[in-house]
Amino acid sequence: MNVSQPHADPELKRLLCLVDEEIDEKAVIKAIQKNPSVARAKYKASYLGPDFPLYIAIKRGASFGVVNAIFRAYPEAVKEKNSEDETILHGACRMAAPFEIVSLLWEGWPDAVNRKNRNGQTPLHCACSNHASVESVTFLMEKCPQALAEKEEMAGQTPLHCACTFSVSHEVVSFLLKACPTVVEEKNKFGQTLLHSMCSINGNPASLDTLLLLLKYHPEAVRIKDNDGRMPLHYACKKRVSIDVVTLLLEKNPSAVEEKDIYGETPLHLMCKYCTPAREKMILSHVSCLVSNRLDRSVATKMMRDFIEIKWQGGLILLFELFPLSVTCLNHIPMSIVPSLLSMMGRHCKILTMSTMMINRQDVLNIY
Incomplete structure (x- = not known):
């Protein structure tokens, strides 16, 4: 996309490209409204530039009002790709931009949801790797449902892999699993x-x-x-x-x-x-x-005491089920602990195990 530089506005560049200062959003909107053509020029705001004002504003975390004003001045910028073949929608998802911005970019170029960057990542991959909101993930999934099963090329990760790798919200993972449960068995390139x-x-x-x-x-x-x-x-x-x-x-x-x-x-x-x-x-x-x-009763007793001390119910269940003789170790457990132990274990141990426990500590039955 060739855009002539004569339209570049030094004031807009100053407003957008000074990364050490917060964007003066009112001034940016005023500059765009005064001369919409300045949104057609590219400005160098980073070593990866130059970029259109639309992308710079999104990367700088500008509000929807600023992004919308720039977009309306030059909506064609949404079809721009960078050196990694990423669209502005990729970039917005990578920046976890608000849902309103993601929706706006889709409005400008609906096919962007299907586009892949050089690593084979769709916008959904980028959203799932960068803590995008559940609204954005849902929106991208609805617009491009096939993307959920697609693997990016670098590591062979599906969007769900990305979500799990980068620990996104439980809500996002739950939504993706419900949308395509078969993906749960997929493996990446590393197995x-x-x-x-x-x-x-x-x-x-x-x-x-x-x-x-x-x-x-x-x-x-x-x-x-x-x-x-x-x-x-x-x-x-x-x-x-x-x-x-x-x-x-x-x-x-x-x-x-x-x-x-x-x-x-x-x-x-x-x-x-x-x-x-x-x-x-x-x-x-x-x-x-x-x-x-590799244990005897003395080891089992220590194990039981340690598991009780850290309140690991699952460990006690493993001990009693994998080493049934451990119930005889109850004789070495203080009386004060036994009732809470039985209460903790009652719903989980086998009836035979519980019966043996009670036989070994009949004194617990005398508690009033």
């Missing part, structure tokens, strides 16, 4: 499922609600290995996600704690390598002993 992606984020952005939702749609995901032989638990331990995420994965697939990747590393190896807090290491060590049957 990673959505659960792998969500467990691969540093820190703890992954919400338990979202993890549980993924497991509802794809319960086998906890057992799937990627191209490096790693299960989701490996990544959760490597990336130091919250203890709640780690314990949830252990409850769903305790044997994962013993699985080695192609480098010979278990989740515990990765956890120790990346300086995880002692509590998390204790949990994995205990479950490793439990799964590999």
